[in-house]
Every structure is written in C-alpha cells, then in structure tokens.
Amino acid sequence: MSQVKADARGPGTAVRARPMSPHLQVWRWHVTMAASIATRVSGGALYVGLLIVVGLALSLAAGPGAYTAFAGVLGSPIGLLVLFGITVANFYHLAAGVRHLAFDSGKGFLPTTANITAWLCFGFAIVAGIAVFALALMTRS
Secondary structure, three states: OOOEEOOOOOOOEEOOOOOOOOOOOOOOHHHHHHHHHHHHHHHHHHHHHHHHHHHHHHHHOOOOHHHHHHHHHHHHHHHHHHHHHHHHHHHHHHHHHHHHHHHHOOOOHHHHHHHHHHHHHEEEHHHHHHHHHHHHHOOOO
C-alpha cells in the first residue's frame, strides 16, 4: 500500500505516507515489555523515596517532636506499605541496572535470555524486598 500525498516541496512531488506508530493496544504484552516499563516506574518511585529521606532529615533537624511525628507516619500501615514499595522498587531498579550493564556489553539479547533475566529481576526484587522487611520488622523495637 503505497499511498501518495502532496508535499510542500512543490507541485508534482510526492511522498509516501508513513505508517502510524503502533499503540500499546496493538502489542501483545510480554515480560520484557513489562520489565522496560517497570524500570521507568521504579526509577520514579526512587524519587519518592528520596523525598522521604529528605523529610526524614528535615524532621531530625526540627527536633525530637517532629521526628517522632514523622516516624509515626512511616510506621503506620500505609507508611509501611509505601516503604515496602520503595524497597522493592530499589531492588528492582538495581537488578534492572545490572541487566542493562549486560546489554551494554552485548550479552543477553536472545529472546529467551532476555525473558529469563526479566523474570529474575522481578523475582529478585520481590524476594529481597520481603527479606529486608522481614529483618526490619524482626528488629523493630
């Protein structure tokens, strides 16, 4: 299908119409696609984690009352859920970064290898996040 349309270069010139870029609804979801999206999302979550660290530093500078209030918010169920999400995002972003270092060296591009390493990144993030949180909750006073 070679559609021809007029061009601004003058009369008598024609340019083939370019195909439209496929949308997400056209593509079949697969693990490497999800890993790519998760890498970007986890990077954004790390910015939220940085804001929490800044809030922690500000509460420490403001005094014991501010720190106690801040720690109370982080220790609430919603605060712990946010901290767990940021912990998993941190571990996922770490694993995805190592995966991309392998890509940068020219390794891991075979579809089966890319699929396996994507699943390993997800698995590592979940297991490491649970392990860190389990240790943190066991040592909580």
